[in-house]
Amino acid sequence: MLNKLFVLSQYLTPQLTVSRLAGRLADMDSSPAMKNRVVHWFIERYGVDMSEALEPDPDAYPSFNAFFTRELKPGLRPVDTRESVLVSPVDGIISQLGSVTDDRVFQAKGQSFSLTELLGGDHQRASAFANGEFATIYLAPKDYHRIHMPMAGTLREMTYVPGKLFSVNPTTAEQVPNLFARNERVACVFDTEAGPLAMVLVGAMIVGSVETIWSGVVAPDSGDVSTSTYSHLGSPIRFAKGEEMGRFRLGSTVILVMPDGTVAWNDDRKSGQTVRLGEALGSLAGTVKS
Numbered sequence: 001m002l003n004k005l006f007v008l009s010q011y012l013t014p015q016l017t018v019s020r021l022a023g024r025l026a027d028m029d030s031s032p033a034m035k036n037r038v039v040h041w042f043i044e045r046y047g048v049d050m051s052e053a054l055e056p057d058p059d060a061y062p063s064f065n066a067f068f069t070r071e072l073k074p075g076l077r078p079v080d081t082r083e084s085v086l087v088s089p090v091d092g093i094i095s096q097l098g099s100v101t102d103d104r105v106f107q108a109k110g111q112s113f114s115l116t117e118l119l120g121g122d123h124q125r126a127s128a129f130a131n132g133e134f135a136t137i138y139l140a141p142k143d144y145h146r147i148h149m150p151m152a153g154t155l156r157e158m159t160y161v162p163g164k165l166f167s168v169n170p171t172t173a174e175q176v177p178n179l180f181a182r183n184e185r186v187a188c189v190f191d192t193e194a195g196p197l198a199m200v201l202v203g204a205m206i207v208g209s210v211e212t213i214w215s216g217v218v219a220p221d222s223g224d225v226s227t228s229t230y231s232h233l234g235s236p237i238r239f240a241k242g243e244e245m246g247r248f249r250l251g252s253t254v255i256l257v258m259p260d261g262t263v264a265w266n267d268d269r270k271s272g273q274t275v276r277l278g279e280a281l282g283s284l285a286g287t288v289k290s
Helices: 002-012 015-027 032-046 064-068 123-127 170-175
Strands: 085-087 092-099 104-108 111-114 133-138 146-148 153-161 185-192 195-202 209-212 216-218 226-229 244-249 253-258 263-265 280-284
Touching (some): 032 064, 092 253, 104 133, 133 263, 185 244
Antiparallel strands (some): 085 280, 104 111, 133 253, 153 185, 153 226, 195 253, 263 280
């Protein structure tokens, strides 16, 4: 009953207004005392391990968002450097992983969503990933919230898709149809040695915004789907495996999608399992045409 009430409250809440306001408050640095109280409450409420942070003193951060997107100590998340391995881009919990079937991606028991809609409604973009493989990783509030590359790649395009801002926790995923293809999101497509790789950064309730390394905060005000292409650049935007590519300013979900036959998920990776940045998720089959 409580779960149903929690989900219902999200339908009734002005999600965008509340989330954008929370984002602005999280960026404020004019009231250190209030910021410190909120940060200390957050650490205790969600069990944040500050011993992993490069700056372990909660009061040293100028804003809540600076705390939330805190950097980890060097070497704390070793990246599996084998070229044949696809690694986790984040700390989090594996929500689901498996195959795309007839343009549908499994969300939770009784729920799925459209891959084409997830990627911004472009059938040509989605066709490269038809019957491919996906992995959905949920970042809890306590997690490290920077996002890294699961393999080396060159940025091809980024598509911002406006939408709702439902929570993306397991309870909501089980009860809100088409969740990840209706929430605000940023879909990034990279060219890699194994073919195209889509990384979809899904926004959620109270998420102030999503950032990428190349464009900063991604939050257009037009309310329309917006695509930026980068493959024509004289100086391509390239990322090494494990390199930071973006961050969430409050928690959310990352969805990885690859073409059919390019990756096989490790047998020991299951739904509900905790995963750390840099750990192996699957094995790459080899080079394919993108």
